[in-house]
Amino acid sequence: MKMLALFGFGSVILRGAACTVNDLLDRDIDKKVERTKSRPLASGALTPAQGFYFLVFQVLLWLGFLLQLNNRSLIMGASWLVLFFSYPLMKRLIHWPQAFLGFTVSCGVFLGSAAIKESLDYAVLLPMYFAGICWTLVYDTIYAHQDKKDDFKAGVKSTAITFGDNTKYWLSGFGVACISSLALTGYNAHLAWPYYPFLAAAAGHLAWQVSTVDLSNKSDCHRKFVANKWFGAFSFGGILCGILAS
Known part of the structure; x- marks a missing residue:
């Protein structure tokens, strides 16, 4: 429970720091995008210097989190x-910036394993890592469709623009790859049977997202993006129950 709480804290801090960096570097672009022009740095409510000081504070908190872990995890x-x-x-x-985001955020599986088990079981971690990349490509492509017109005018690249009218075909492929990789993760980790009903629920939720999202409707894209909290909950619940029942 201590590690669970610690990593919960760390994930909030790191995500916040990443958002701060994003807002600092994108403040001129954000001014040109309807959805983001009211952000504190883009609107002028905060100065870049204030944003930078806040970022330093967040990074110090992140380093404080890392100091609670072993040396390998710290590095x-x-x-x-x-x-x-x-x-x-x-x-x-x-x-494909969404792919880079997936490569980045999914590295958490390696950090968690190094901190808790002090080892890296690649037969389990690599398919989980790949699943994380594919999931990110699904939810962040949906998210990017909110701003595709403004992004195109501003010269910002995204998979929403790259995939265009073929987006749902791509999302379907990423969804299948994600669920297949999670199934392989469970098999290689020898998780007990409760893992798989949760995985089936996660698969159904992902299929619902892709099949029903209206990519031309900003509000619906945002709703589907936020709904990914349930995919995460199903996945986490399955892993937890699969471990407890093993």
């Missing part, structure tokens, strides 16, 4: 910052 977690802080730049450089 991994400190290195992870480079990936998180690079993500906003990817929207200017590559057409």
Whole structure:
């Protein structure tokens, strides 16, 4: 329970720091996007210097979190910052920035394993890592469809723009790959049978998202994006019950 609470705290801090970096680097772009023009830095409510000081505070909290872990985890977690802080730049450089985001956020599976087990079981971690990348490509592509017109005008790249009218075909493929990888994760980790009903529920939820989302409706894209909390809950619940029943 201590590690669960500790990683919950760490994930909130790191996500917050990543959002701060994103808002700092994208403040000029955010001014051109209807949904983001009211953000504190874009609107001028906060100065870049104030944003930077807040970022330093968040990074110090993150380092404080890492100091509670072993040395291997400390090095991994400190290195992870480079990936998180690079993500906003990817929207200017590559057409698949959502994939880079997936590569980045999914690294948490390695950090968690190194901290708790002090080892890396790649037969379990690699399919889980790949599942995380595919899930990110689903939810963040849906999210990006909210701003695709403004992003295109501003020169920002995204999978929403890259996939265009074929988005749902891509999302379906990523969804199948995600669930298949999670099934392989459960098999390789020898999780007990309760894991699989939860996985089936997660699969149904993902299928519902992809099949019903109206990619031309900003409000519906936002609703489907937020609904991913349930996919995460099903996945976490399955892992927890699968471990407890093993």
